[in-house]
Amino acid sequence: xxxxxxxxxxxxxxxxxxxxxxxxxxxxxxxxxxxxxxxxxxxxxxxxxxxxxxxxxxxxxxxxxxxxxxxxxxxxxxxxxxxxxxxxxxxxxxxxxxxxxxxxxxxxxxxxxxxxxxxxxxxxxxxxxxxxxxxxxxxxxxxxxxxxxxxxxxxxxxxxxxxxxxxxxxxxxxxxxxxxxxxxxxxxxxxxxxxxxxxxxxxxxxxxxxxxxxxxxxxxxxxxxxxxxxxxxxxxxxxxxxxxxxxxxxxxxxxxxxxxxxxxxxxxxxxxxxxxxxxxxx
Amino acid sequence: xxxxxxxxxxxxxxxxxxxxxxxxxxxxxxxxxxxxxxxxxxxxxxxxxxxxxxxxxxxxxxxxxxxxxxxxxxxxxxxxxxx
Numbered sequence: 305x306x307x308x309x310x311x312x313x314x315x316x317x318x319x320x321x322x323x324x325x326x327x328x329x330x331x332x333x334x335x336x337x338x339x340x341x342x343x344x345x346x347x348x349x350x351x352x353x354x355x356x357x358x359x360x361x362x363x364x365x366x367x368x369x370x371x372x373x374x375x376x377x378x379x380x381x382x383x384x385x386x387x388x389x390x391x392x393x394x395x396x397x398x399x400x401x402x403x404x405x406x407x408x409x410x411x412x413x414x415x416x417x418x419x420x421x422x423x424x425x426x427x428x429x430x431x432x433x434x435x436x437x438x439x440x441x442x443x444x445x446x447x448x449x450x451x452x453x454x455x456x457x458x459x460x461x462x463x464x465x466x467x468x469x470x471x472x473x474x475x476x477x478x479x480x481x482x483x484x485x486x487x488x489x490x491x492x493x494x495x496x497x498x499x500x501x502x503x504x505x506x507x508x509x510x511x512x513x514x515x516x517x518x519x520x521x522x523x524x525x526x527x528x529x530x531x532x533x534x535x536x537x538x539x540x541x542x543x544x545x546x547x548x549x550x551x552x553x554x555x556x557x558x559x560x561x562x563x564x565x566x567x568x569x570x571x572x573x574x575x576x577x578x579x580x581x582x583x584x585x586x
Numbered sequence: 587x588x589x590x591x592x593x594x595x596x597x598x599x600x601x602x603x604x605x606x607x608x609x610x611x612x613x614x615x616x617x618x619x620x621x622x623x624x625x626x627x628x629x630x631x632x633x634x635x636x637x638x639x640x641x642x643x644x645x646x647x648x649x650x651x652x653x654x655x656x657x658x659x660x661x662x663x664x665x666x667x668x669x
Contacts, residue, residue, distance in 0.1 A: 342626060346626075453629060453633060456629040456632065456633070456645075457625050457626050457629045458625070459629075459645050460625040460626075460628035460629045460632070461625035463617065463625075463628060463648070463649070463650045463652075463653060464617055464618075464623070464624065464625050464628060464650075464653075472645070473644075473645035473646060474645055475645065490625065490626065524599075525595070525599045532637075557602045558600075558630070561600075561626055561627065561630050562601075562602055562622070562627075563621075563622060563624055563626075563627070564622070566602055
């Protein structure tokens with residue numbers, strides 16, 4: 305693996321490139337789109353293991369830290385979704401200069417919400433999205449719900465610290481944001497701009513070309529061909545437009561929420577199969 | 587309370603504590619006792635309970651007492667379902 309800094313729209317972003325083995329033809333380019341704040345921190349082990357495994361199988365994988373996150377320049381308080389779309393576009397261009405292989409996007413949680421903006425980015429090459437290949441790990445459907453959930457971490461923190469003063473509510477936090485205040489949640493700054501812009505994004509905004517090849521994974525208490533009802537509704541809409549879109553629930557932990565690193569080898573194996581199929585089916 | 591085993595299942599899945607969940611009794615302390623239960627996990631737990639039982643939990647409904655013991659959490663869910 306090759307760590308490096310990539311100059312991007314707002315500053316240098318830290319990236320790790322996992323190339324295919326030497327003397328191997330690149331089977332496909334894969335760009336990872338990271339989740340938000342603590343969910344990224346708690347998923348690093350799964351992301352790097354998956355990236356290494358895909359690279360060993362002949363794929364070129366790029367895992368960027370978006371501006372203001374991880375080891376990239378900037379802070380969460382200085383970042384916004386618009387900058388992140390630019391970062392992803394820079395990362396995509398870099399990948400395509402390394403190899404002219406086809407591209408597949410692989411996202412975790414809110415990473416999927418950056419796809420609609422990325423695909424509409426003015427600098428994106430139309431041939432990148434003629435055929436849309438996606439592997440979605442537990443995508444967040446609505447930014448608004450995610451922000452409420454994120455605010456809830458702060459209200460829960462008040463509970464766990466045993467402060468029995470007036471209950472802190474997500475509504476009160478939302479009002480602080482509306483008044484232009486930045487909120488600290490678990491060591492991450494949530495600015496009014498970030499909260500408002502993320503809240504406006506829905507996965508259903510994704511522009512779906514005729515040739516879309518999507519594999520969608522949820523984690524749950526048992527293996528199933530079903531995904532939760534809200535997710536299934538969007539999936540069904542997509543499936544009316546393309547036959548190559550499938551989803552399943554795998555038995556395993558929601559590792560992005562857990563303090564102790566938990567593994568899902570099943571997800572790693574299934575993801576490799578999914579990547580092979582999205583490149584082979586198109 | 588009819589919900590005890592459901593809440594136990596939610597705790598087991600949300601916190602990934604496996605068989606440890608079977609040892610939890612109604613008087614087992616939750617907050618401050620189960621290390622997996624940090625603020626992110628509490629937020630997840632509330633959301634999981636909402637989805638599982640198809641109920642809405644307002645922030646004003648919950649307090650530190652709700653999460654004091656497994657029994658107090660079950661009682662809270664039970665009351666929400668009746669309400």
